[in-house]
Amino acid sequence: MNKLSHSHYYSIAMWLSLVKVLMQMKAPFSASSSLLRGKGRLSPYLFTLIAFILFVAILYGQDFMCIFDEQLQNYSYSDKLSSTTQKVKQQKVPFAVGKVEEGCDVFSGSWIRDELTRPLYEESECPYIQPQLTCQEHGRPDKDYQHWRWQPHRCDIPKFNASLVLETLRGKRMMFVGDSLNRGQYVSFVCLLHRLISEDEKSMETFDSLTVFTAKEYNATIEFYWAPFLLESNSDNAVIHRISDRIVRKGSINKHGRNWKGVDILVFNTYLWWMTGLKMKVLLGSFDDEVKEIVELSTEDAYRMAMKSMLRWVRLNMDPKKTRVFFTSMSPSHGKSIDWGDEQGGNCYNQTTLIDDPTYWGSDCRRSIMEVIGEVFSKSKVPITFLNITQLSNYRRDAHTSIYKKQWSPLTAEQLANPISYADCVHWCLPGLQDTWNELLFAKLFYP
Numbered sequence: 001m002n003k004l005s006h007s008h009y010y011s012i013a014m015w016l017s018l019v020k021v022l023m024q025m026k027a028p029f030s031a032s033s034s035l036l037r038g039k040g041r042l043s044p045y046l047f048t049l050i051a052f053i054l055f056v057a058i059l060y061g062q063d064f065m066c067i068f069d070e071q072l073q074n075y076s077y078s079d080k081l082s083s084t085t086q087k088v089k090q091q092k093v094p095f096a097v098g099k100v101e102e103g104c105d106v107f108s109g110s111w112i113r114d115e116l117t118r119p120l121y122e123e124s125e126c127p128y129i130q131p132q133l134t135c136q137e138h139g140r141p142d143k144d145y146q147h148w149r150w151q152p153h154r155c156d157i158p159k160f161n162a163s164l165v166l167e168t169l170r171g172k173r174m175m176f177v178g179d180s181l182n183r184g185q186y187v188s189f190v191c192l193l194h195r196l197i198s199e200d201e202k203s204m205e206t207f208d209s210l211t212v213f214t215a216k217e218y219n220a221t222i223e224f225y226w227a228p229f230l231l232e233s234n235s236d237n238a239v240i241h242r243i244s245d246r247i248v249r250k251g252s253i254n255k256h257g258r259n260w261k262g263v264d265i266l267v268f269n270t271y272l273w274w275m276t277g278l279k280m281k282v283l284l285g286s287f288d289d290e291v292k293e294i295v296e297l298s299t300e301d302a303y304r305m306a307m308k309s310m311l312r313w314v315r316l317n318m319d320p321k322k323t324r325v326f327f328t329s330m331s332p333s334h335g336k337s338i339d340w341g342d343e344q345g346g347n348c349y350n351q352t353t354l355i356d357d358p359t360y361w362g363s364d365c366r367r368s369i370m371e372v373i374g375e376v377f378s379k380s381k382v383p384i385t386f387l388n389i390t391q392l393s394n395y396r397r398d399a400h401t402s403i404y405k406k407q408w409s410p411l412t413a414e415q416l417a418n419p420i421s422y423a424d425c426v427h428w429c430l431p432g433l434q435d436t437w438n439e440l441l442f443a444k445l446f447y448p
């Protein structure tokens with residue numbers, strides 16, 4: 001490298017570091033913005049300042065070198081360049097066809113009773129729903145939970161257009177990555193569009209951790225990948241994963257991540273599996289080590305570690321000009337009726353009405369985990385669209401599968417005598433609440 005190009009390289013890199021530093025100074029975090037990082041705009045003042053610094057830097061490039069030297073060593077040049085250009089040019093968001101009303105937070109709203117347009121499909125008409133979620137088939141006596149529509153306070157959610165989804169996915173791959181709650185959202189998504197594809201043009205197959213729905217005439221796949229922690233863990237077996245002593249391995253996202261490469265639209269979630277108590281076991285070496293080096297972190301710190309790994313993986317593997325990445329927030333459980341002011345001892349069993357306290361939030365780690373997510377995402381420039389479904393789902397104590405599902409093992413007489421004891425207050429009946437999550441995913445994908 002001759003002296004001139006050397007100094008030129010450093011000047012550009014320096015300029016980029018400065019832009020980066022300045023951007024960090026004014027990167028507000030807003031849950032309602034479609035891209036957590038997409039809305040920042042350079043003020044004229046800032047722009048002039050950067051132009052001036054760039055000018056000085058070109059003149060005195062060599063002298064500045066030492067100051068920035070250390071940062072430059074860790075600099076991923078092309079990576080930062082593309083993200084910076086995107087910021088300056090206010091590039092179009094991939095797949096966008098329109099916009100929801102300015103300043104409308106689609107996650108802030110209320111549930112409206114709707115007998116006419118909900119549910120969006122019938123349970124019996126979607127063959128892909130796993131028997132753990134078919135509540136009607138398993139004897140649920142009421143259907144009220146199917147007739148609710150989410151209405152944002154300040155705008156409407158665009159109508160789910162299955163044909164638009166399929167046309168967009170032509171020749172592409174969409175993948176949901178996470179735990180059984182994400183699997184529920186995945187199945188709901190397939191149920192929302194499978195009707196448009198004739199019987200012999202579609203299929204769903206499972207290969208270990210990966211389930212693939214293929215729409216042949218569109219050459220499109222919609223996939224689900226089981227990775228309940230996103231990182232490698234001792235709960236990764238797609239079938240046998242009911243382990244109480246959970247261990248997650250630090251820095252291991254590529255273990256699963258190599259199976260997500262080349263995907264055009266990714267939807268992540270992870271939460272429930274971290275809720276094992278106050279501490280989480282984190283493996284520092286490898287699962288093959290004879291003597292395993294394990295540290296215990298607080299749930300929040302361990303979760304933060306996973307969030308950072310996910311963002312880093314996205315930064316290194318997803319092209320923001322062509323792909324989209326979503327992250328679905330924590331799905332709430334309704335296992336303790338005292339949370340919503342009922343007598344102790346109850347849960348979601350026999351609940352047919354919504355929680356009507358708009359400030360209801362629930363117990364467990366929801367709040368502190370939400371804070372971790374907010375903190376990690378706000379510090380990052382990686383474009384991930386946040387689906388903040390926690391609050392709207394908090395109201396839905398009525399929407400869980402409860403006792404109306406296929407059981408893992410036969411129930412004892414004692415259990416049968418006390419349905420509350422075996423009600424599933426974690427997962428959701430389909431059709432139901434998770435169709436709304438997908439209407440919001442649809443809204444954020446096409447109308448960011």
Ligand SMILES: *[C@@H]1O[C@H](CO)[C@@H](O)[C@H](O)[C@H]1NC(C)=O
Nearest residue numbers: 068069070071072073074075
């Ligand atoms: C650069 O990376 C090395 C290790 O890869 C690390 O020790 C060093 O602190 C990093 N420097 C900066 C400025 O981030």
Ligand SMILES: *[C@@H]1O[C@H](CO)[C@@H](O)[C@H](O)[C@H]1NC(C)=O
Nearest residue numbers: 159161162163164165167168
């Ligand atoms: C749905 O999408 C299709 C294909 O993109 C489009 O032709 C159609 O007009 C859309 N329908 C509605 C109701 O917006």
Ligand SMILES: *[C@@H]1O[C@H](CO)[C@@H](O)[C@H](O)[C@H]1NC(C)=O
Nearest residue numbers: 170171172173218219220221
């Ligand atoms: C089908 O889609 C894949 C990407 O998922 C692409 O690589 C392939 O070229 C497509 N095939 C045809 C025939 O369009």
Ligand SMILES: *[C@@H]1O[C@H](CO)[C@@H](O)[C@H](O)[C@H]1NC(C)=O
Nearest residue numbers: 346349350351352353419420
């Ligand atoms: C279910 O709820 C109804 C009222 O909503 C109540 O009358 C009934 O006793 C409850 N059943 C059980 C088994 O808790």
Ligand SMILES: *[C@@H]1O[C@H](CO)[C@@H](O)[C@H](O)[C@H]1NC(C)=O
Nearest residue numbers: 030031108370373374388391
């Ligand atoms: C998600 O929405 C809830 C309720 O509207 C809010 O309290 C929380 O801060 C939001 N989370 C993030 C990370 O924006």
